[in-house]
Amino acid sequence: MSTVPVEPVVEAPRNYLNASYGVKSWLLTTDHKRIALLYLVTITILFFLGGAFAVMIRLELATPQGDLMTPDTYNKMFTLHGIIMVFFFLVPSIPATLGNFLVPMMIGARDMAFPRINLLSWYVLTIGAVISISAAVMGGVDTGWTFYTPYSTTYSNTYVTLMAVGIFIAGFSSILTGLNFIVTIHTMRAPGLTWFRMPLFIWSHYATAIIIMLGTPVIAITLLLVGAERTLKLGIFDPALGGDPILFQHLFWFYSHPAVYIMVLPAMGVVSELITCFSRKRIFGYSFVALSSVAIAILSFLVWGHHLFVSGQSVYAGMIFSLLSFMVAVPSAIKVFNWTATLYRGSISYDTPMLYAFGFIGLFTIGGLTGLFVATMAIDLHVHDTYFIIAHFHYIMVGGTVMAYMGGLHYWWPKMTGRMYPEGWAKFSALVLFVGFNLTFFPQFILGYLGMPRRYYAYPEEFQVLNVMSSAGATILGVGYLIPLVYLFWSMRYGERASSNPWGATSLEWQTPSPPPTENFTVTPVVTEEAYTYSHEAPEHV
Amino acid sequence: MSDTATVPALQEHVHGPLKHQFDDIAQQHEADTLGMWLFLATEVMFFGGMFTGYSIYRSQYHEAFAAASNHLDLLMGTINTGVLIGSSLTMAMAVHAAALGRRRALIICLIATMVLGCGFLGIKAYEYHHKFVENLVPGPNFHFEGNSARETEVFYSFYFAMTGLHAIHMIIGVGILAVLTFYAWWRGFHPQNKHIEITGLYWHFVDIVWIFLFPLLYLVGHHEK
Amino acid sequence: MSDHIVPIRTYFVIFMTLLIFTLITVGVALVDLGRFNVVVALAIAGIKATLVVLFFMHVRWSSPLTKIFIAASLFWLAILLGFTAADYISRAWTPLGLSW
Numbered sequence: 001m002s003t004v005p006v007e008p009v010v011e012a013p014r015n016y017l018n019a020s021y022g023v024k025s026w027l028l029t030t031d032h033k034r035i036a037l038l039y040l041v042t043i044t045i046l047f048f049l050g051g052a053f054a055v056m057i058r059l060e061l062a063t064p065q066g067d068l069m070t071p072d073t074y075n076k077m078f079t080l081h082g083i084i085m086v087f088f089f090l091v092p093s094i095p096a097t098l099g100n101f102l103v104p105m106m107i108g109a110r111d112m113a114f115p116r117i118n119l120l121s122w123y124v125l126t127i128g129a130v131i132s133i134s135a136a137v138m139g140g141v142d143t144g145w146t147f148y149t150p151y152s153t154t155y156s157n158t159y160v161t162l163m164a165v166g167i168f169i170a171g172f173s174s175i176l177t178g179l180n181f182i183v184t185i186h187t188m189r190a191p192g193l194t195w196f197r198m199p200l201f202i203w204s205h206y207a208t209a210i211i212i213m214l215g216t217p218v219i220a221i222t223l224l225l226v227g228a229e230r231t232l233k234l235g236i237f238d239p240a241l242g243g244d245p246i247l248f249q250h251l252f253w254f255y256s257h258p259a260v261y262i263m264v265l266p267a268m269g270v271v272s273e274l275i276t277c278f279s280r281k282r283i284f285g286y287s288f289v290a291l292s293s294v295a296i297a298i299l300s301f302l303v304w305g306h307h308l309f310v311s312g313q314s315v316y317a318g319m320i321f322s323l324l325s326f327m328v329a330v331p332s333a334i335k336v337f338n339w340t341a342t343l344y345r346g347s348i349s350y351d352t353p354m355l356y357a358f359g360f361i362g363l364f365t366i367g368g369l370t371g372l373f374v375a376t377m378a379i380d381l382h383v384h385d386t387y388f389i390i391a392h393f394h395y396i397m398v399g400g401t402v403m404a405y406m407g408g409l410h411y412w413w414p415k416m417t418g419r420m421y422p423e424g425w426a427k428f429s430a431l432v433l434f435v436g437f438n439l440t441f442f443p444q445f446i447l448g449y450l451g452m453p454r455r456y457y458a459y460p461e462e463f464q465v466l467n468v469m470s471s472a473g474a475t476i477l478g479v480g481y482l483i484p485l486v487y488l489f490w491s492m493r494y495g496e497r498a499s500s501n502p503w504g505a506t507s508l509e510w511q512t513p514s515p516p517p518t519e520n521f522t523v524t525p526v527v528t529e530e531a532y533t534y535s536h537e538a539p540e541h542v
Numbered sequence: 543m544s545d546t547a548t549v550p551a552l553q554e555h556v557h558g559p560l561k562h563q564f565d566d567i568a569q570q571h572e573a574d575t576l577g578m579w580l581f582l583a584t585e586v587m588f589f590g591g592m593f594t595g596y597s598i599y600r601s602q603y604h605e606a607f608a609a610a611s612n613h614l615d616l617l618m619g620t621i622n623t624g625v626l627i628g629s630s631l632t633m634a635m636a637v638h639a640a641a642l643g644r645r646r647a648l649i650i651c652l653i654a655t656m657v658l659g660c661g662f663l664g665i666k667a668y669e670y671h672h673k674f675v676e677n678l679v680p681g682p683n684f685h686f687e688g689n690s691a692r693e694t695e696v697f698y699s700f701y702f703a704m705t706g707l708h709a710i711h712m713i714i715g716v717g718i719l720a721v722l723t724f725y726a727w728w729r730g731f732h733p734q735n736k737h738i739e740i741t742g743l744y745w746h747f748v749d750i751v752w753i754f755l756f757p758l759l760y761l762v763g764h765h766e767k
Numbered sequence: 768m769s770d771h772i773v774p775i776r777t778y779f780v781i782f783m784t785l786l787i788f789t790l791i792t793v794g795v796a797l798v799d800l801g802r803f804n805v806v807v808a809l810a811i812a813g814i815k816a817t818l819v820v821l822f823f824m825h826v827r828w829s830s831p832l833t834k835i836f837i838a839a840s841l842f843w844l845a846i847l848l849g850f851t852a853a854d855y856i857s858r859a860w861t862p863l864g865l866s867w
């Protein structure tokens with residue numbers, strides 16, 4: 001560095017970032033805002049690790065022959081990609097970072113109800129991640145992220161047990177986070193903040209916490225039983241003893257379908273905040289959007305059998321599960337319609353977070369509508385275990401969750417760091433991400449419909465064009481993720497200083513300085529009106 | 543596992559009366575109690591996964607499960623049920639003593655609960671030992687005389703998984719009680735805090751799990767003997 | 768949560784009731800009631816569990832929120848059990864076809 005930026009020396013006001021220094025002050029912190037940043041670091045590392053496995057997959061699939069790696073290695077690549085991304089990135093992504101940072105602030109509390117448990121949950125996730133990564137390094141796992149029995153219990157000779165232990169431990173991280181959310185939201189709301197005055201971000205995190213609390217224990221016991229079957233030779237799912245592998249699938253999907261909503265409900269909460277703020281309007285149909293989150297939390301537990309249509313599940317159960325899967329689309333659709341209605345005649349500004357919110361709505365809608373395709377038994381018979389499924393859930397998980405995560409990260413970045421990100425670069429990378437994403441995953445819908453199965457390392461020649469498109473898109477997508485990594489880091493030091501409320505937003509976290517003081521609010525705020533009292537005027541960009 | 547959560551939960555509660563994030567003691571107590579109940583809700587689902595598996599197999603392999611169940615020691619199971627109910631009584635009395643600020647009674651009740659809990663675990667260990675001797679532990683050495691030996695192995699898999707996890711919960715419970723006893727004895731007991739009550743909730747929950755395990759494992763086949 | 772102090776005598780009554788129910792359930796298990804053995808055993812277990820929850824765990828005097836949490840966990844358990852069982856029960860049914 002040859003030039004030192006000339007900046008007037010201002011005594012920085014006391015805030016949670018400069019309240020104390022040193023590694024210990026971070027590793028032993030009980031401040032929910034610092035814990036959120038710890039999570040942010042961990043999750044970012046895990047995201048790029050999971051992304052690295054995706055790169056390997058797309059590289060192998062650039063050509064029809066299996067030329068880059070052996071089939072065994074390929075199996076491990078998609079397994080590790082799935083496990084890291086699902087259990088270690090997507091599930092904790094928004095709740096553990098943005099949720100941790102914002103839930104107490106949005107309800108006007110000083111901290112979570114159980115700050116030490118909050119810190120513990122970060123350690124638990126980190127330990128789980130270290131164990132899982134060790135399993136990956138020692139030799140990997142090749143069962144797919146779904147751990148289907150009896151392959152996972154009897155035949156696979158990879159590090160299934162160790163990986164199961166890692167995921168089991170990480171599950172406790174989400175349980176502890178969810179517990180903290182529910183108790184905090186119930187007991188610590190500021191005076192005047194009634195349930196129907198809460199920001200929708202809080203509603204969606206409450207609904208997410210319900211799913212976490214009631215779903216995660218089931219995957220925990222299921223993986224524990226798989227581990228016990230491998231190590232202690234219990235016979236729970238073993239067909240040789242009369243056990244039933246489909247029972248495993250029931251238990252697994254009882255958690256893993258609602259887990260999709262653990263990923264996407266917080267994203268919906270973020271989008272509700274973004275849409276209202278950047279169209280300067282009260283959300284259309286507040287109570288519908290709020291209660292549809294709770295409806296999703298409940299309905300999402302009634303549809304898991306749509307993953308078992310071709311597994312030998314009874315046809316009648318399949319019909320019921322199919323019908324209920326259609327029903328779970330209703331509350332999601334309510335949200336999309338209400339967001340659209342909110343936009344109508346709003347004074348919309350196209351800042352980066354809003355671009356991501358638009359991206360979310362479009363991509364989530366595509367993901368959701370193709371979800372209806374695959375919830376139909378007849379179509380699912382055709383596309384089951386093909387790239388159609390891969391494309392469908394990547395539209396939900398990446399197009400939905402990750403887009404909203406990026407949008408939320410930009411939106412609250414000034415609050416978290418006290419600095420603005422560079423708007424030009426941010427808009428550019430949002431565009432790159434959108435293009436890259438669609439180029440990666442849209443061809444996969446076609447590939448799947450044409451019959452290319454998932455989890456194969458080689459494929460017939462005729463699929464190459466679409467696969468090359470997908471791999472090229474993945475490269476663009478990767479660049480789209482690397483640019484924000486660089487400029488967000490850069491902005492922490494060189495970004496423009498942010499005012500306490502750069503977007504002119506109404507919720508409580510903007511009523512306190514950026515970055516906030518350790519206690520969040522110097523005076524406990526009193527809430528006197530509903531959320532989103534926007535008055536149609538353009539924000540003052542301070 | 544699910545138990546890792548209770549140990550820090552305990553530490554969380556053992557210290558100081560009012561923590562900075564709360565406005566008053568009432569709010570703090572409400573949060574603590576609510577937190578424990580939520581944790582117990584996750585425990586319901588945790589054991590629920592196994593109960594589901596058990597129910598499915600029992601409906602499919604009715605005879606095998608009855609035959610396998612008859613090899614469990616009904617007398618020991620019944621005695622153990624009584625022991626555990628007794629420990630719930632002493633635990634409830636400990637909560638009572640804590641609420642009234644009676645330190646001596648509290649310590650006596652806590653110790654009694656631990657003794658009964660350990661008694662339960664001792665009897666369980668005795669039963670486990672017998673199953674080892676009789677080759678009824680699932681795995682390569684499993685051997686069951688009679689029809690449908692394969693399905694009886696499934697029964698015993700569930701028997702060990704369910705009672706084993708229950709026993710782990712008991713062990714953790716005893717550990718927490720030991721810490722509480724230590725605090726009550728050594729540091730003097732603070733009648734305002736509710737650690738005893740919260741631990742009591744956990745202990746009673748573990749008791750309830752057994753209340754269901756007992757008929758499902760020990761009683762399913764006896765009328766067919 | 769309850770600051771309600773329950774008289775010790777209540778605890779003893781509950782304790783004795785639980786022991787008596789334990790003996791009843793063992794006794795009933797030795798009599799052949801066919802399919803109803805399981806029903807009776809689970810009903811008694813349900814009564815015992817309810818007594819523990821209401822009195823030992825003080826839920827009788829707890830806030831509605833606690834009761835909602837308990838009800839929710841039981842409801843979700845019912846979902847898990849019920850929908851899984853629905854598959855197994857209907858698996859053996861004749862597939863649609865001839866009669867349609």
Ligand SMILES: [Cu+2]
Pocket residue numbers: 256257260303304306307
């Ligand atoms: Cu699903």
